[in-house]
Amino acid sequence: MEKTHIVSRFDKELKEIDKQLQHMAELVTQQLADATEALSEKDVKLAKRVRKGDRKINDLEDRIFELTTRLIALRQPMAEDLRSAITTFRVATDLERIGDYAKTISNRTSILAEEKPIKSATNTIKRMSIVVQAMLGEVMEAYAERDLGKAEHARLQDEDVDQMNSALFRELLTYMMENPRNIEASTHLLFIAKTFERAGDHITNIAEHVHYLVTGEQFENGETELE
Amino acid sequence: MDVNKSKKHSEEVKITARGVNVFYGETHAIKDVDVDIRNHTVTAFIGPSGCGKSTFLRCLNRMNDTIDICRVTGEILMDGKDIYAPDVDPVQLRAKVGMVFQKPNPFPKSIYDNVSYGPKIHGLAQNKDDLDHIVERSLKRAALWKEVKDRLHEPGTGLSGGQQQRLCIARAIATAPEVLLMDEPCSALDPIATAQIEELIDELRKKYSVVIVTHSMQQAARVSQETSFFHLGVLVESGKTQKIFTAPEDERTQNYITGRIG
Numbered sequence: 280m281e282k283t284h285i286v287s288r289f290d291k292e293l294k295e296i297d298k299q300l301q302h303m304a305e306l307v308t309q310q311l312a313d314a315t316e317a318l319s320e321k322d323v324k325l326a327k328r329v330r331k332g333d334r335k336i337n338d339l340e341d342r343i344f345e346l347t348t349r350l351i352a353l354r355q356p357m358a359e360d361l362r363s364a365i366t367t368f369r370v371a372t373d374l375e376r377i378g379d380y381a382k383t384i385s386n387r388t389s390i391l392a393e394e395k396p397i398k399s400a401t402n403t404i405k406r407m408s409i410v411v412q413a414m415l416g417e418v419m420e421a422y423a424e425r426d427l428g429k430a431e432h433a434r435l436q437d438e439d440v441d442q443m444n445s446a447l448f449r450e451l452l453t454y455m456m457e458n459p460r461n462i463e464a465s466t467h468l469l470f471i472a473k474t475f476e477r478a479g480d481h482i483t484n485i486a487e488h489v490h491y492l493v494t495g496e497q498f499e500n501g502e503t504e505l506e
Numbered sequence: 507m508d509v510n511k512s513k514k515h516s517e518e519v520k521i522t523a524r525g526v527n528v529f530y531g532e533t534h535a536i537k538d539v540d541v542d543i544r545n546h547t548v549t550a551f552i553g554p555s556g557c558g559k560s561t562f563l564r565c566l567n568r569m570n571d572t573i574d575i576c577r578v579t580g581e582i583l584m585d586g587k588d589i590y591a592p593d594v595d596p597v598q599l600r601a602k603v604g605m606v607f608q609k610p611n612p613f614p615k616s617i618y619d620n621v622s623y624g625p626k627i628h629g630l631a632q633n634k635d636d637l638d639h640i641v642e643r644s645l646k647r648a649a650l651w652k653e654v655k656d657r658l659h660e661p662g663t664g665l666s667g668g669q670q671q672r673l674c675i676a677r678a679i680a681t682a683p684e685v686l687l688m689d690e691p692c693s694a695l696d697p698i699a700t701a702q703i704e705e706l707i708d709e710l711r712k713k714y715s716v717v718i719v720t721h722s723m724q725q726a727a728r729v730s731q732e733t734s735f736f737h738l739g740v741l742v743e744s745g746k747t748q749k750i751f752t753a754p755e756d757e758r759t760q761n762y763i764t765g766r767i768g
Contacts, residue, residue, distance in 0.1 A: 282766040289765065355724055357751050357763040495753020 550730035604678035610670030612662035668699025
């Protein structure tokens, strides 16, 4: 795998696409971190910045599509190179979706800023966010290093995210029953938690793309996704 | 293992090669090759120059017999019968295993004579009508009939490169072969003529088993169902084309098809 192509431009182009993809992942991770901070600190300005920042991620996705399409058209990649090109497409799509989630979280943050805070729920969401960010970091490392072990490790952490989401759901349900005035804030928080849970699913997808990239076979999961 | 195996044609093994070795004098050109060639299947042989793919192809219709210093050992069975057995007439064998070469090489005769030559010497036609029929059918199958039907008695050498190659294919299929060997049949052709030949290869697959040697990996990927990768006289990897070009098993195959320095 470390062998270089006879046509060195080919290597450069593949590297450039990988670089853009890693950059996209860094931006997405930052967006998640910022969205979470804006939420817990009721920082409406930061939330607004996150909303604006999504544009950059979408542009990067377009850029990666363009570079990959050009690579396929002009270089006709084969085998590992072909899988790499296809995987780039798929990973970029998942990253873009996670980016969208950061944006929707920020939309809700602006509304939540007006409400009475529900401290413990916010803390759970913060924890979810940290796990999701760590998963994303790990899965992108797995992608860069073609490391199946890391991909699998990242994938398995999704269970923690799912569990936190279910726990939070029960907790917020209690709050809502206690006092109907908690319902609006709780509903927004539920949606936000759900968003992190979805982000975790997309990271799971990326881990599965890495599996395909490395082995040439589609990842087969015994258990099926619940939603 | 053949999950996408087509139900339309029977794809049983037509030619079985086991432990094939070829020597040119002292040079050991082919080392212990085992391969199966299936019916109704296009098998592509790929590999860098000098890897032995053409040499091996030429074993399949005993073209190497014509080279004095060449020695072939091992077993090549067609329909279970050893093609190197003493009672096999190589000329008869070559009527059953046709060949198309890199450069179109029509005889310096008319288009008609080019195609009718094989059937004539093998006594496949009873009379002139029969022969006319074979010529027309072969040219049609080679997708050349429409272009030449009004000038069958003009010289074959007057055709364009792509037409000449299709003429050679018509000539090769006129003797009703069961296997068609093609040694880089498109390397001297432009992209349009290449596309026509590739379309034709796909068509020919319905009737014959086709083995093609090609330097163009894209071509191998486009036309074949099975691919064998040769390197330094060794058959490195053999399998479904789709698998070889998306996820080859052997690192040498991977390096070759992705264009990495091997």
